[in-house]
Structures are given as structure tokens and as C-alpha cells.
Amino acid sequence: GSKLAFSKGGKKVEIICHHCIASRTMTHRNRHCVILLVCADDRQFLLQAVDDTDMQEWMHAINKVAAMFSALPMAAPVSNSNKFQPHSLPMSRTKCSLEEQLQNHITQVDKLTQEYDGLIRQQSNLVAPTPEWHYKKRYMEKEKEKFEEYAHLLNTLLYPDSEESLMSPQSFGRATANRMSYKRAVQKNVEPVNV
Numbered sequence: 001g002s003k004l005a006f007s008k009g010g011k012k013v014e015i016i017c018h019h020c021i022a023s024r025t026m027t028h029r030n031r032h033c034v035i036l037l038v039c040a041d042d043r044q045f046l047l048q049a050v051d052d053t054d055m056q057e058w059m060h061a062i063n064k065v066a067a068m069f070s071a072l073p074m075a076a077p078v079s080n081s082n083k084f085q086p087h088s089l090p091m092s093r094t095k096c097s098l099e100e101q102l103q104n105h106i107t108q109v110d111k112l113t114q115e116y117d118g119l120i121r122q123q124s125n126l127v128a129p130t131p132e133w134h135y136k137k138r139y140m141e142k143e144k145e146k147f148e149e150y151a152h153l154l155n156t157l158l159y160p161d162s163e164e165s166l167m168s169p170q171s172f173g174r175a176t177a178n179r180m181s182y183k184r185a186v187q188k189n190v191e192p193v194n195v
Helices: 052-069 098-123 131-158 179-187
Strands: 003-008 011-016 021-024 034-038 044-048 167-171 174-177
Touching: 021 052, 021 131, 034 052, 052 098, 052 131, 098 131
Parallel strands: none
Antiparallel strands: 003 011, 021 034, 034 044, 167 174
């Protein structure tokens, strides 16, 4: 499923993993192998793994589930305010195939890259960037990084033995996209992958 369940103080806690991202956090110096899980609603959970291998496996599993089953973001809510509104992230599972889901993630990366570039160009017109501008910039950076990771994971799942380097990750949790390779990957005719 797409839920992460654990016990905390004798109570069962369930976290829905749609649009979440798990990454290593270094903020806890007295604890090792700590995973930061950021949910769609910006709630954050810290999970401690047994060792580095265990931590990598948990991050990979959580991010893969989110990449495979998270439905496309919906348009931002409409309001009469000029305040930035982030996209709505539906809790429902996607009905897309893995190939379509990969293409959706690539499209999101491209869209966020264009919006981010526009935001950076907008900065030159501002006397001083506003707190809202900084919030929007951080939001776009986090979303772009998340969808790059999703695309990288699905790309690896769909094309595990490909000789062509479709993406080259700089580190786990951060991936650098090669857009032309992405598009070639999606255009290839591949057999469905059983999960």
C-alpha cells in the first residue's frame, strides 16, 4: 500500500505516503542514520534506521512508493488575493501506468524549471525580494528536487539494464535530469513492470 504504519507510545500511527519525500538529515549529531520524511501537507517525521544500508533501503522504498502512486498535482486554489498558493496534492492513487507516471514526473520537472527560471528573472525587477518571493522560491526548489527524485526512481525501475545513461544521480535524494534522455526513455516501447 501507500501507507507507512508504526507504533508510537502504544498508539498506531499511519502516514499516507502520497507526494512525500524521504532523505537523510544531518541535523541530529547525536543520532546516526536519521531519515527526514516530509509529507504532502508539510508535516515532518524523523525516523531512525539501524545502519546506513537500512536507511538507504527505507528511503528508497518510501520514495519509490510515492513516485509510483502519487497522482498528478492539481492546479493551485483560486483566490482574490495575490498571495502565492501552492498546488493541491491529491491523496488518491494515480491510474497511470509506470511509463505514463514517469512522463508525468518529467513534465512536472520541466514545468517547475520554467516557473523557477521565471521567478529568478522576476527578482531583477524587485527592489528587494519579499518574504513571499523567498517562500515561493523554496517551494519550487523542494518540489523540483522531489519530482527529479521520483523520475530518477521510476527511470531506474523501468530501464534497469539500459546502456544509455538516462539520468546521473549526484547523490541519493538528489538527481540531475538529462531531459533529452528522459524523453527518449518515455518514447521507448517497454514491457510493463510487475511491482
